[in-house]
Amino acid sequence: xxxxxxxxxxxxxxSKNGLKxxxxxxxxxxxxxxxxxxxxxxxxxxxxxxxxVDYGLQYLQGVxxxxxxxxxxxxxxxxxxxxHAIEFSLKYPDLVRLYxxxxxxxDNPFLVELAKKLExxxxxxxxxxxxxxxxxxxxxxxxxxxxxxxxxxxLFVITQFSFIPGYFQERMKVYMGEKYLKDPKSYKEEMMxxxxxxxxxxxxxxx
Numbered sequence: 001x002x003x004x005x006x007x008x009x010x011x012x013x014x015s016k017n018g019l020k021x022x023x024x025x026x027x028x029x030x031x032x033x034x035x036x037x038x039x040x041x042x043x044x045x046x047x048x049x050x051x052x053v054d055y056g057l058q059y060l061q062g063v064x065x066x067x068x069x070x071x072x073x074x075x076x077x078x079x080x081x082x083x084h085a086i087e088f089s090l091k092y093p094d095l096v097r098l099y100x101x102x103x104x105x106x107d108n109p110f111l112v113e114l115a116k117k118l119e120x121x122x123x124x125x126x127x128x129x130x131x132x133x134x135x136x137x138x139x140x141x142x143x144x145x146x147x148x149x150x151x152x153x154x155l156f157v158i159t160q161f162s163f164i165p166g167y168f169q170e171r172m173k174v175y176m177g178e179k180y181l182k183d184p185k186s187y188k189e190e191m192m193x194x195x196x197x198x199x200x201x202x203x204x205x206x207x
Contacts, residue, residue: 010052015097018105056095064125074133085156089163122153138199
């Protein structure tokens with residue numbers, strides 16, 4: 001229980017201040033845990049930080065595993081992933097802020113490691129979805145699997161960041177007002193319409 005409590009409090013601290021500027025004593029004080037007990041659970045502050053990041057990754061891994069194991073059509077799988085992206089932001093805003101902070105913390109010594117770890121979850125899922133769709137003849141006009149996977153992931157990441165208070169949410173308001181913040185279902189419908197165009201038939205370029 002103490003470990004889970006420390007991780008939950010640390011998510012808020014690390015999401016606000018990053019690894020370098022977060023203070024371990026603040027986390028221990030709020031959790032009412034001694035340094036001695038902390039040392040029994042974690043080797044160092046850095047080890048603690050990596051386990052905090054892994055906490056959210058385990059949830060995301062479960063989501064991808066569940067969706068990819070289904071026999072759903074491509075567009076249904078993508079819709080489920082979009083649903084999870086929005087629900088994750090609404091349910092775990094501090095975790096999304098933590099991942100956003102990682103992208104902004106250029107001096108984070110684990111930046112390369114975390115980038116590979118975070119993105120490997122999604123790229124393998126998107127590449128499989130795209131390649132399966134190619135085999136079914138759903139997207140024969142798109143040859144570059146990696147590029148499309150990158151575009152899909154970018155849409156989903158921006159979605160997650162846009163549903164938590166901060167720059168990206170204000171950015172969405174500038175473009176579209178508060179309509180979709182109040183009605184995530186409409187956002188999902190609009191986004192799925194856009195995504196479905198990627199998986200449509202070849203475009204006749206003879207005009």
